[in-house]
Amino acid sequence: MDRPNPDLIPLKNRSKAAALALIWPGLGHLYQGRYAKGILYLICIFGLYAVGFALGEGANVYWTWVNPLRDAEHFRLYYLGQFWVGLPAWPALLQATLVHLGHQPILDGFMAAPLLEPGMNDEVRGVMEKVVNHAFSLHQKYGGLKEVGDIYTTIAGLLNVLAIYDAFEGPADRANPSAQASSSTDATAKAEEIGR
Numbered sequence: 001m002d003r004p005n006p007d008l009i010p011l012k013n014r015s016k017a018a019a020l021a022l023i024w025p026g027l028g029h030l031y032q033g034r035y036a037k038g039i040l041y042l043i044c045i046f047g048l049y050a051v052g053f054a055l056g057e058g059a060n061v062y063w064t065w066v067n068p069l070r071d072a073e074h075f076r077l078y079y080l081g082q083f084w085v086g087l088p089a090w091p092a093l094l095q096a097t098l099v100h101l102g103h104q105p106i107l108d109g110f111m112a113a114p115l116l117e118p119g120m121n122d123e124v125r126g127v128m129e130k131v132v133n134h135a136f137s138l139h140q141k142y143g144g145l146k147e148v149g150d151i152y153t154t155i156a157g158l159l160n161v162l163a164i165y166d167a168f169e170g171p172a173d174r175a176n177p178s179a180q181a182s183s184s185t186d187a188t189a190k191a192e193e194i195g196r
Contacts, residue, residue, distance in 0.1 A: 026163065056153070
């Protein structure tokens, strides 16, 4: 089966493809017309994220605006990887910003950090108490599976970083396949000669 020549694949706007891949896994590749790779990234990366999200019942993807040097306990290191999944993880950033600015989280606290702070007003505290109780019940209910969900969602984000790079750079350079073939033939011949 003949493979398409990477030099003949129109990559369109590389920056736009990378931005689309950041927004949703595989979207940049679909934009470029690289449908097989786009669908593969969409299914694998988003699927891994969705499984991890389901294991944590949605309470394992959240962000907090804290200084990690002053409050390491509440710093959410996992979110630094989860962020790169794109749009599926970004509501956590919106929720954290709303709470940090003293506003009530939207969507009944969906993807809000399970934290109660002394300065919260009563409305915000009411929503956040439900979020904290839900997160605590997950640890009791699932134990280590919640942490597996954290890892799955984080790995999905880190894999999407590679997909973003691939959307920007395009297929691997195969400018001279005949030179690669002849060098592998030479290596095989040398190995056979040594084996004799």
